[in-house]
Amino acid sequence: MAFRSRREKLRSILSGGTCVHPGSVYDAISIRIAEDLGFPLGMFGGSVASLAVLGDPDITLITLTELAEQMRRMSRAAALPVLVDADHGYGNALNVRRTVQELETAGAAGLTIEDTLLPAGFGEAETQLISLEEGVGKMKAALDGRGDPSLVIMGRTGAASITSIEDAIRRARAYEATGVDALFFTGIKSRAELEAIVSATRLPIVLGGAPEELNVLEYLAGERVRIALQGHAPIAAATQAVYETQKALRDGTAPKNLKGLPSSDLTSRVTREADVKARSADVLGLKQ
Numbered sequence: 001m002a003f004r005s006r007r008e009k010l011r012s013i014l015s016g017g018t019c020v021h022p023g024s025v026y027d028a029i030s031i032r033i034a035e036d037l038g039f040p041l042g043m044f045g046g047s048v049a050s051l052a053v054l055g056d057p058d059i060t061l062i063t064l065t066e067l068a069e070q071m072r073r074m075s076r077a078a079a080l081p082v083l084v085d086a087d088h089g090y091g092n093a094l095n096v097r098r099t100v101q102e103l104e105t106a107g108a109a110g111l112t113i114e115d116t117l118l119p120a121g122f123g124e125a126e127t128q129l130i131s132l133e134e135g136v137g138k139m140k141a142a143l144d145g146r147g148d149p150s151l152v153i154m155g156r157t158g159a160a161s162i163t164s165i166e167d168a169i170r171r172a173r174a175y176e177a178t179g180v181d182a183l184f185f186t187g188i189k190s191r192a193e194l195e196a197i198v199s200a201t202r203l204p205i206v207l208g209g210a211p212e213e214l215n216v217l218e219y220l221a222g223e224r225v226r227i228a229l230q231g232h233a234p235i236a237a238a239t240q241a242v243y244e245t246q247k248a249l250r251d252g253t254a255p256k257n258l259k260g261l262p263s264s265d266l267t268s269r270v271t272r273e274a275d276v277k278a279r280s281a282d283v284l285g286l287k288q
């Protein structure tokens with residue numbers, strides 16, 4: 001299986017003694033940049049998938065087919081292991097099983113399934129959670145859908161910011177008991193909350209956005225946190241760069257005077273131009 005070594009790299013991060021920041025990736029170019037910069041892992045958030053594919057906010061309008069296709073494009077472009085935010089698994093527990101199958105064949109190294117009620121329910125202004133029992137069913141279905149045992153499946157709960165830290169712990173322990181490989185938490189607000197989770201669970205931990213006092217890699221490593229997200233600034237920066245460039249052109253700036261363009265060296269690296277040239281020389285009979 002061509003993707004196994006990517007999955008084993010993610011597993012070695014989870015079983016290691018350090019905490020890493022993943023690069024935020026969302027398309028073929030962004031994953032190559034993250035790989036070239038030496039990130040050990042890419043994070044493909046549902047929010048950036050929605051932005052890159054649909055130009056939408058994070059409201060789960062994207063389909064599983066679109067998410068998996070974007071993952072497939074990244075898998076072709078680079079060998080960096082990618083952790084995919086598979087949201088609620090795109091439906092009920094049977095849909096979760098299908099989601100795992102699709103993301104596995106698209107080359108994901110790992111994925112998260114969360115217990116948030118998505119898309120938002122009728123008349124619900126605040127984010128809701130599904131029941132613990134439904135969450136457990138989804139974790140079991142995710143594990144059952146896995147064909148390659150090296151694919152990493154994480155149980156994710158947003159309970160800390162929706163219900164309570166006690167509920168987050170209760171859910172995490174129940175997901176842990178299903179056999180998932182790691183626990184992913186969002187909405188942890190303090191060291192005390194993290195430490196309560198750490199002492200009540202045993203699996204490696206992944207943290208979604210966290211406040212400043214938590215953002216010390218050595219501290220997190222000592223608390224069994226193996227991956228700490230840093231949001232998705234790269235796609236936001238890309239939006240600003242495209243805006244500035246289009247605005248300058250509209251305002252009459254000559255293309256040669258534009259600021260913020262990549263060097264030809266960077267462009268040729270992200271397009272893997274040297275490989276293409278070598279291949280063209282070989283199979284098209286062209287001179288290098």
Ligand SMILES: O=C([O-])CC(=O)C(=O)O
Binds near residue numbers: 045046047208229
């Ligand atoms: O998983 C992440 O990267 C955070 C998240 O939910 C998203 O960006 O959709």
Ligand SMILES: [Mg+2]
Binds near residue numbers: 058087
């Ligand atoms: Mg998300």
